[in-house]
Amino acid sequence: MAGVCVLAYSGGLDTSVAIPWLKETLGCDVVAMACDVGQGVDPEALSARAKAAGAAGVVIVDAREEFARDFALPALRANALYMGKYPLVSALSRPLIVRHLVRVARERGATSIAHGCTGKGNDQVRFEVGAAALAPDLAVVAPVRDAARTREEAIADAEARGIPLGVTRSSPYSIDENLWGRTIECGALEDPWTSPPADAFAWTADPATAPEGPDVLTIAFDGGIPVSLDGAALPLADLIQAVARRAGAQGFGRVDMMEDRLIGIKSRELYEVPGALALIAAHRDLEDLTLERSLAAFKRGIEPIYAELAYNGLWFSPLRLALDAFIAESQRPVTGEVRLRLHRGALTVEGRRSPCALYARDLATYEAGDLFDHRAAAGFVKLWGLPLRVWAERQGGAD
Numbered sequence: 001m002a003g004v005c006v007l008a009y010s011g012g013l014d015t016s017v018a019i020p021w022l023k024e025t026l027g028c029d030v031v032a033m034a035c036d037v038g039q040g041v042d043p044e045a046l047s048a049r050a051k052a053a054g055a056a057g058v059v060i061v062d063a064r065e066e067f068a069r070d071f072a073l074p075a076l077r078a079n080a081l082y083m084g085k086y087p088l089v090s091a092l093s094r095p096l097i098v099r100h101l102v103r104v105a106r107e108r109g110a111t112s113i114a115h116g117c118t119g120k121g122n123d124q125v126r127f128e129v130g131a132a133a134l135a136p137d138l139a140v141v142a143p144v145r146d147a148a149r150t151r152e153e154a155i156a157d158a159e160a161r162g163i164p165l166g167v168t169r170s171s172p173y174s175i176d177e178n179l180w181g182r183t184i185e186c187g188a189l190e191d192p193w194t195s196p197p198a199d200a201f202a203w204t205a206d207p208a209t210a211p212e213g214p215d216v217l218t219i220a221f222d223g224g225i226p227v228s229l230d231g232a233a234l235p236l237a238d239l240i241q242a243v244a245r246r247a248g249a250q251g252f253g254r255v256d257m258m259e260d261r262l263i264g265i266k267s268r269e270l271y272e273v274p275g276a277l278a279l280i281a282a283h284r285d286l287e288d289l290t291l292e293r294s295l296a297a298f299k300r301g302i303e304p305i306y307a308e309l310a311y312n313g314l315w316f317s318p319l320r321l322a323l324d325a326f327i328a329e330s331q332r333p334v335t336g337e338v339r340l341r342l343h344r345g346a347l348t349v350e351g352r353r354s355p356c357a358l359y360a361r362d363l364a365t366y367e368a369g370d371l372f373d374h375r376a377a378a379g380f381v382k383l384w385g386l387p388l389r390v391w392a393e394r395q396g397g398a399d
């Protein structure tokens with residue numbers, strides 16, 4: 001056999017039958033590589049299945065903390081929400097997987113890498129554009145897109161080759177999971193009018209049957225990084241998962257949306273993102289307390305651009321890097337605590353405090369003895385309105 005191809009391997013049906021397809025089509029050895037980004041990987045089962053499918057090697061990377069630090073955290077600091085709603089769960093894990101595909105390809109002297117995406121989604125773009133940015137010399141192969149088999153054909157192929165699929169949970173949905181959230185597509189959801197079936201959800205309680213009493217979470221940030229939950233310092237990945245569990249138990253974090261995919265299709269998407277949305281809500285509130293007004297307004301302007309870059313597969317672009325440098329500078333005062341109240345699907349920010357707060361009670365108070373210069377306000381209002389006053393005089397002041 002000539003050459004090595006490193007395949008992004010999930011352990012599912014599609015990437016399992018991709019192994020023999022790659023061997024036969026490219027005439028190469030296949031190394032299956034999987035990253036644990038918080039979805040829960042069973043290393044023994046995964047590597048047994050890859051080997052049964054004919055993989056020459058299996059690499060499993062524990063990437064939870066790396067995913068939290070290098071992908072979820074920058075997205076949090078950017079308050080990144082695609083279309084104002086979707087916290088980019090899958091869009092953030094693809095560049096991490098590409099990073100490791102390229103690393104393993106270099107270590108094994110591979111000439112190509114492969115992914116199991118179809119031709120209809122965003123993920124193919126994220127893998128291929130990500131690979132082009134990190135390793136323009138590597139070929140990228142897309143067996144699922146190229147073989148274009150139905151699910152039944154893929155199952156028949158797996159059975160004919162003796163690839164064990166018994167442990168595959170038979171789900172009517174297409175699921176992707178990581179620390180930042182859970183994505184749900186297909187099945188009954190393809191009719192945008194149909195209410196999401198209860199069995200689509202795994203991380204969030206039904207708000208109608210969530211506990212009667214609220215849960216209150218205090219999250220501390222240091223320079224825009226969440227560092228503790230209710231006073232207990234936690235590694236970032238653990239903190240994200242702990243917030244997700246607490247908020248999800250209260251029925252918070254479901255998103256049901258019509259989404260514009262990069263390739264031009266609208267699709268109906270369901271997300272469970274209790275941790276991501278709770279942390280973004282807390283982080284935004286702390287920014288409102290600590291960021292100087294014009295900096296805050298400018299940052300809000302670039303946040304949707306940041307989200308689009310990540311969504312559209314441009315994570316490794318110079319623009320994203322430059323925006324990150326700006327955001328990193330902006331986060332210096334984002335230190336303090338935010339108290340969240342979660343109850344029956346609703347999140348409310350109940351309190352915030354910071355040593356860097358720009359809130360000055362002696363300026364804001366309506367009580368006697370404040371330090372605000374009321375006479376200066378009169379002059380300010382006069383000059384602020386001066387251009388309109390002059391204009392109105394010329395126009396005759398008509399409404």
Ligand code: ARG
Pocket residue numbers: 088089090091122123174175176183185259269
């Ligand atoms: N629509 C979302 C996105 O593009 C979720 C994709 C989930 N991917 C998957 N292979 N199931 O980010």
